Amino acid sequence: xxVKLGYYLKRYGKGDHMIFEIMxxxxxxxxxxxxxxKEIDPGTLKDIIQIVxxxxxxxxxxxxxxxR
Numbered sequence: 001x002x003v004k005l006g007y008y009l010k011r012y013g014k015g016d017h018m019i020f021e022i023m024x025x026x027x028x029x030x031x032x033x034x035x036x037x038k039e040i041d042p043g044t045l046k047d048i049i050q051i052v053x054x055x056x057x058x059x060x061x062x063x064x065x066x067x068r
Contacts, residue, residue, distance in 0.1 A: 001066050005056055007032070025055035 003009075007020040016036045023030065032051045035044065053060050 001063075002032070002034070002052070004066075005052065005058075022055050026057045027054040030055055 002020050005022070007022045010019045010021040010031070013019045013033055017033050018036055019031060019033055021031050028051065032048055032055070034040075034048060040048075049060050049063050052058070052063055056063075
């Protein structure tokens with residue numbers, strides 16, 4: 001989903017995380033860290049969605065629909 005939104009994999013972080021970046025974010029630094037787990041904790045997913053919403057200008061509801 002992140003790649004479709006214009007993010008690219010910048011690097012692998014410490015442990016089991018991937019660091020994605022988007023060029024020219026609407027707000028913030030344009031970087032989001034995503035755990036490489038089979039399942040992501042609901043709270044963590046909500047945080048990621050909020051960050052991506054800030055970067056892209058999409059609503060959280062629009063992003064949640066993309067995940068379904």
